[in-house]
Amino acid sequence: MQWNKLFAIFDQMGKKSLITQARIIDTAMDLFLEKGYDGVKMQELADRAGVNKGLLHHYFNNKQTLFNTIFSEAFNQLFGKIGSILAAASTLEEKINAIIDSYFDLLLANPRLPVFVLFELNRDPAYLEKMFTNERLPLFIRGLQHGNSHITRQKAMHIILTIVSLSVFPFMARPIVMKITRGEAGFVRLINERRPLVKTVVKNLIKAL
Amino acid sequence: MQWNKLFAIFDQMGKKSLITQARIIDTAMDLFLEKGYDGVKMQELADRAGVNKGLLHHYFNNKQTLFNTIFSEAFNQLFGKIGSILAAASTLEEKINAIIDSYFDLLLANPRLPVFVLFELNRDPAYLEKMFTNERLPLFIRGLQHGNSHITRQKAMHIILTIVSLSVFPFMARPIVMKITRGEAGFVRLINERRPLVKTVVKNLIKAL
DNA sequence: GTCTATAGGTAGATAGAC
DNA sequence: GTCTATCTACCTATAGAC
Numbered sequence: 001m002q003w004n005k006l007f008a009i010f011d012q013m014g015k016k017s018l019i020t021q022a023r024i025i026d027t028a029m030d031l032f033l034e035k036g037y038d039g040v041k042m043q044e045l046a047d048r049a050g051v052n053k054g055l056l057h058h059y060f061n062n063k064q065t066l067f068n069t070i071f072s073e074a075f076n077q078l079f080g081k082i083g084s085i086l087a088a089a090s091t092l093e094e095k096i097n098a099i100i101d102s103y104f105d106l107l108l109a110n111p112r113l114p115v116f117v118l119f120e121l122n123r124d125p126a127y128l129e130k131m132f133t134n135e136r137l138p139l140f141i142r143g144l145q146h147g148n149s150h151i152t153r154q155k156a157m158h159i160i161l162t163i164v165s166l167s168v169f170p171f172m173a174r175p176i177v178m179k180i181t182r183g184e185a186g187f188v189r190l191i192n193e194r195r196p197l198v199k200t201v202v203k204n205l206i207k208a209l
Numbered sequence: 210m211q212w213n214k215l216f217a218i219f220d221q222m223g224k225k226s227l228i229t230q231a232r233i234i235d236t237a238m239d240l241f242l243e244k245g246y247d248g249v250k251m252q253e254l255a256d257r258a259g260v261n262k263g264l265l266h267h268y269f270n271n272k273q274t275l276f277n278t279i280f281s282e283a284f285n286q287l288f289g290k291i292g293s294i295l296a297a298a299s300t301l302e303e304k305i306n307a308i309i310d311s312y313f314d315l316l317l318a319n320p321r322l323p324v325f326v327l328f329e330l331n332r333d334p335a336y337l338e339k340m341f342t343n344e345r346l347p348l349f350i351r352g353l354q355h356g357n358s359h360i361t362r363q364k365a366m367h368i369i370l371t372i373v374s375l376s377v378f379p380f381m382a383r384p385i386v387m388k389i390t391r392g393e394a395g396f397v398r399l400i401n402e403r404r405p406l407v408k409t410v411v412k413n414l415i416k417a418l
Numbered sequence: 419g420t421c422t423a424t425a426g427g428t429a430g431a432t433a434g435a436c
Numbered sequence: 437g438t439c440t441a442t443c444t445a446c447c448t449a450t451a452g453a454c
Contacts, residue, residue, distance in 0.1 A: 165378035
């Protein structure tokens with residue numbers, strides 16, 4: 001992002017501050033996703049965002065508060081869409097394909113998302129208490145079961161876990177996969193080849209269950 | 210690990226130092242896997258290992274060197290066994306089931322392994338250059354193809370990626386899965402239920418390919 | 419090999435001028 | 437809202453006694 005140009009334009013409009021906070025959040029998102037909570041230094045964040053270090057404390061009281069903002073956003077990007085897809089009225093196969101497509105699109109644009117979220121959750125599972133309300137997961141399962149009463153709770157869990165495993169893991173292993181495909185282009189090609197394959201695998205799983 | 214007791218015994222034998230280094234490595238493995246490179250402080254590591262902070266620098270020159278030791282070990286635990294299984298003389302199905310079982314056993318004992326390795330690889334892919342020699346991956350693929358010449362290089366990659374995705378991801382998402390299963394016991398039950406399911410899914414994938 | 423003391427640098431956070 | 441200067445705490449690493 002070429003912040004300097006945008007910055008100058010907004011500055012002339014006298015609305016610098018309007019985008020300052022947004023720019024901090026935008027930069028923090030990049031940086032935390034790359035390095036995790038402990039790897040990010042406030043000074044580096046300020047430099048990359050093109051703002052003074054003191055401003056970080058003006059907008060967000062401290063590092064933890066800023067991180068919480070980013071983590072919530074990342075978590076919701078990663079798990080928010082499943083809920084709405086499952087809640088929508090459509091066939092089981094349509095729902096499943098929609099989830100798979102949604103993950104592939106999201107992670108092609110932002111591949112670091114899952115490693116970041118799962119690393120931080122692993123480091124401190126307390127984050128989960130704030131994020132995953134207890135109503136959220138039964139909702140997923142009921143979304144799958146709706147109109148498909150033969151799917152038990154247990155089977156629904158295995159189906160969801162299979163979908164997410166197959167869709168998300170290749171992006172988490174991206175550095176390794178890119179070593180095999182020798183570069184970004186090959187990675188994208190392999191991923192897009194995988195998209196229909198994952199759909200088929202899940203369809204066959206449901207038949208077998 | 211109850212280091213204090215072992216420590217006292219070896220101390221009486223005058224062989225304290227023999228296990229000191231091993232204890233540091235053991236503790237560092239736990240700590241780095243939990244918090245990642247940037248999250249670990251040398252003081253905390255020394256305290257947990259029951260040794261003086263200065264000793265860490267005596268055995269390993271600096272934090273980075275100690276970390277490299279741990280990372281190599283973790284990486285090899287995670288990817289070492291695939292190679293030897295694939296190289297062994299057995300049928301395709303036997304190889305695949307052996308890999309799946311190997312992952313489930315390894316990760317039931319040490320669930321943090323994959324998140325740690327992939328987070329650190331994501332943070333600095335340069336680690337990969339030292340770990341993944343260029344001969345390693347073609348070897349995996351040829352291992353799968355051996356005696357099954359109908360499997361193209363491309364198909365082999367998808368098969369391996371599917372096996373690893375299905376075997377490893379549930380452990381990476383462990384905090385979330387444990388929230389659903391309400392505790393460790395439920396998690397282990399779900400995982401063991403999954404083991405044969407993963408084998409079936411992969412078998413069906415190969416038929417479909 | 420093991421410990422204490424401390425150097426040297428950097429982290430997050432605050433105070434106050436503009 | 438923005439910037440400079442600075443405080444306090446902590447981190448890695450080293451020096452040197454035992």
